[in-house]
Amino acid sequence: MATDTRSDVRFGGLAGADLLELHRRMVLLRTYDERSVVYHRQGRIGTYAIFWNHEAIQAGATFALGDDDWIFPSYRESAIGLVRGLPAETILQWWRGHPSGWWNPADWNVASISVPIASHVPHAAGLAWGKKLRGENVVAMAFFGDGATSEGEFHEGVNLAAVMNAPAVFVCNNNQWAISTPIEAQTRAQSLADKAVGYGIPGVTVDGLDVLAVYNAARDAVERARSGGGPTLIECVHYRAAPHATADDPSAYIDLARVEEERANECLGRFERLLIGAGVLTEERAAATRKDAEDLMRAGIAAAETEPPADPELVFTHAYVDPPENIRNG
Numbered sequence: 001m002a003t004d005t006r007s008d009v010r011f012g013g014l015a016g017a018d019l020l021e022l023h024r025r026m027v028l029l030r031t032y033d034e035r036s037v038v039y040h041r042q043g044r045i046g047t048y049a050i051f052w053n054h055e056a057i058q059a060g061a062t063f064a065l066g067d068d069d070w071i072f073p074s075y076r077e078s079a080i081g082l083v084r085g086l087p088a089e090t091i092l093q094w095w096r097g098h099p100s101g102w103w104n105p106a107d108w109n110v111a112s113i114s115v116p117i118a119s120h121v122p123h124a125a126g127l128a129w130g131k132k133l134r135g136e137n138v139v140a141m142a143f144f145g146d147g148a149t150s151e152g153e154f155h156e157g158v159n160l161a162a163v164m165n166a167p168a169v170f171v172c173n174n175n176q177w178a179i180s181t182p183i184e185a186q187t188r189a190q191s192l193a194d195k196a197v198g199y200g201i202p203g204v205t206v207d208g209l210d211v212l213a214v215y216n217a218a219r220d221a222v223e224r225a226r227s228g229g230g231p232t233l234i235e236c237v238h239y240r241a242a243p244h245a246t247a248d249d250p251s252a253y254i255d256l257a258r259v260e261e262e263r264a265n266e267c268l269g270r271f272e273r274l275l276i277g278a279g280v281l282t283e284e285r286a287a288a289t290r291k292d293a294e295d296l297m298r299a300g301i302a303a304a305e306t307e308p309p310a311d312p313e314l315v316f317t318h319a320y321v322d323p324p325e326n327i328r329n330g
């Protein structure tokens with residue numbers, strides 16, 4: 001691997017090894033996403049929520065956290081645990097509907113993937129408040145979409161965190177679509193960050209394709225939360241450049257020309273061009289980073305596929321104290 005990279009260049013308050021690590025995490029997420037679509041097409045995983053071009057938000061925001069801080073993902077951030085070293089096979093198994101796809105959140109400080117929209121926002125608020133009550137200096141960061149900001153649980157969670165001055169960071173991935181519902185049909189607010197005013201907390205809007213802008217906003221928010229300043233709402237704006245999920249055909253509703261523009265300006269290539277141009281990263285090193293991520297994914301799917309199939313009875317194991325007759329004898 002080429003080692004002739006510059007370590008003195010600073011971008012967004014980060015230099016050398018940090019910039020390369022941020023790049024590695026984006027590559028890991030991108031590779032996970034692209035391989036997952038292929039595995040889905042091959043029938044090896046079930047439905048899958050694509051996060052192509054959301055990597056700057058996920059890698060940038062979590063880069064501001066310490067390992068003791070908690071991450072609360074939605075289905076769009078299903079693979080975010082990769083940045084903490086959570087095995088790819090575990091996440092792949094989640095999408096395969098296998099019980100081994102459920103990890104113990106306390107092992108990674110990554111909560112379970114939340115599919116009901118916004119339901120994890122109060123969880124993050126509760127964890128942040130609880131940690132504060134216990135005197136532990138831990139921040140909770142929750143990820144959710146633009147559509148989630150219309151849900152009651154978004155309001156309940158952010159309001160509670162604000163009133164309790166809980167160390168929480170709320171990261172809104174504003175990709176401007178909630179499946180086929182555009183942002184104009186979602187809200188009359190000028191920006192989603194404006195909603196923070198109603199909760200009495202800071203709200204900021206950043207370019208969701210600029211990993212350093214996301215990181216800077218997250219670092220400020222995490223510092224504020226950690227030093228007793230309470231929660232922040234960060235709105236990361238971009239435009240969804242891939243289908244909502246593998247069963248969706250966006251050509252029926254999306255602006256395809258706009259999608260092309262977004263894809264041309266995609267976040268990983270943009271960061272790579274910056275780093276290579278400044279001599280922080282070389283083409284060789286970028287290729288090696290991609291290869292490592294591809295190897296990790298190949299090993300992940302192989303490991304996932306060697307797990308024996310789950311026992312269907314498990315569905316009922318923790319469902320009843322006294323199972324009804326038809327299930328007892330079923």
Ligand SMILES: Cc1ncc(C[n+]2csc(CCOP(=O)(O)OP(=O)(O)O)c2C)c(N)n1
Pocket residue numbers: 076115116117144145146147148149173175177178179244
């Ligand atoms: C409570 C709830 N209602 C409806 C759904 C169905 N649903 C799945 S994804 C989605 C759109 C969510 O859009 P957004 O919050 O913008 O997140 P994105 O998918 O764009 O990341 C909806 C309505 C759900 N999962 N949960």
Ligand SMILES: [Mg+2]
Pocket residue numbers: 145146147173174175176177178179
């Ligand atoms: Mg959305």
